[in-house]
Structures are given as structure tokens and as C-alpha cells.
Amino acid sequence: MTSHTPPPGRLPAEQRRLTLIETAIDLFSRKGFSGTTTREIATAAGVTEAIVFRHFATKRDLYHAILESRLRSLAMDEWLRQADVLMQQRDDEGLFRFLMSAILDQFRKDPRFERLVLFASLEGEELAVMHNQVAAPIAQKLLDYIARRQRAGALRKGNPLSILFAVVGIAKFYAIQKYIYTDCEGGSSDADVIDSFTKFLMDGLRTKKQ
Numbered sequence: 119m120t121s122h123t124p125p126p127g128r129l130p131a132e133q134r135r136l137t138l139i140e141t142a143i144d145l146f147s148r149k150g151f152s153g154t155t156t157r158e159i160a161t162a163a164g165v166t167e168a169i170v171f172r173h174f175a176t177k178r179d180l181y182h183a184i185l186e187s188r189l190r191s192l193a194m195d196e197w198l199r200q201a202d203v204l205m206q207q208r209d210d211e212g213l214f215r216f217l218m219s220a221i222l223d224q225f226r227k228d229p230r231f232e233r234l235v236l237f238a239s240l241e242g243e244e245l246a247v248m249h250n251q252v253a254a255p256i257a258q259k260l261l262d263y264i265a266r267r268q269r270a271g272a273l274r275k276g277n278p279l280s281i282l283f284a285v286v287g288i289a290k291f292y293a294i295q296k297y298i299y300t301d302c303e304g305g306s307s308d309a310d311v312i313d314s315f316t317k318f319l320m321d322g323l324r325t326k327k328q
Contacts, residue, residue: 136174147233205263215316218289225293
């Protein structure tokens with residue numbers, strides 16, 4: 119019988135591809151796209167540079183593969199389904215809490231990727247644009263919801279984008295302080311912090327009749 123087990127030191131193609139992606143995330147998150155070479159990625163992954171190019175024709179292709187792999191792992195369809203349920207229920211507080219919790223959860227689970235996106239933004243790399251393009255339809259859905267709730271008199275009038283920036287910004291700033299800079303004292307759990315953030319936001323956003 120023929121064995122399908124790869125020889126020692128060799129990995130199936132898909133597993134090797136994933137190993138290269140994870141290695142690249144680690145290096146890109148620490149040194150940026152411009153500061154990382156394919157030779158460094160190959161060395162860190164324990165392969166030759168030719169193996170890297172066998173899976174990814176260019177370093178930029180590897181960058182794109184990172185974003186695609188992370189989008190798959192985020193389970194966006196399930197996230198959108200839960201957000202849709204809250205919007206259908208007109209649960210403003212629940213929706214904003216859910217959104218901020220999701221942001222903190224992502225930073226907590228994969229701070230390397232968040233560092234990588236920050237590097238991409240600073241370097242003007244396409245990955246940052248791609249990341250924003252993926253987020254754009256979600257942002258528009260939230261903006262449309264906020265505008266509907268304002269017209270219904272449930273939320274204070276104002277630019278819906280400003281409200282969305284407040285919700286996302288407060289969570290992202292805290293997440294960056296805690297999971298990127300690791301400089302967030304106080305001992306409060308993420309759940310407690312989200313409770314406080316949600317209360318502050320809703321106290322400012324609810325109309326008097328709520």
C-alpha cells in the first residue's frame with residue numbers, strides 16, 4: 119500500500135501555505151511590509167526562498183493572502199447575521215455593545231493582524247485599502263440603521279458617521295492601548311469596560327423620550 123504521509127520535513131501544500139502566511143503575519147506585524155524580505159520569511163518558516171515563491175509569486179500576493187485568510191477566520195456572515203437581528207429588534211444599545219465587543223474580541227484574539235493593518239496604513243500599503251473596502255459595506259449598513267433610528271426619534275440628530283466613529287473609535291482606542299501598546303492599567307475586564315462605554319454612549323445618544 120502506498121503511504122500518503124509526507125516525508126519528514128515536508129508538509130502538504132496547503133499546510134505549508136498556511137505556515138508561510140502565519141510566519142509572514144508575525145514578521146509584517148513587527149517590521150512592516152517594506153521592512154520584511156521574502157528571505158526573512160523563508161528563514162523564519164524553515165524553508166528556502168524558492169518555496170515561498172512557489173506558493174506566492176510576489177510578496178504582495180502573500181500580503182493579499184493574509185487578508186483573505188483573516189476574513190475567512192472572522193466568520194463575517196455570522197457576525198452580520200447577529201448584527202441584523204439586533205437591528206431588526208431596534209436594539210440600539212445591544213447593537214453598539216455587540217459592535218464594540220467584536221472589535222475588542224478581534225484585537226484580543228489576533229493583535230498581530232491588527233498591528234499589521236496599522237503598519238499597512240502608515241506605509242500606505244494596499245492591504246489597508248483592501249481592509250477598508252471590506253469594512254465599507256458593513257459600515258454603510260450601520261450608517262443606514264443609525265439614520266433610520268434618528269428619523270424615528272430614538273437617537274439624537276447629528277451626522278450618523280460621527281456616531282459610528284464614536285462607537286468604533288472608543289473601542290479601537292481602548293483595544294490598541296491594551297493589546298498593541300499593552301499599556302492599559304486598572305484591572306477591569308473587557309466586559310466591564312464595554313458596559314461602561316455602552317452606558318456613556320447611550321446616555322449621550324438617547325433622546326429625552328426614550
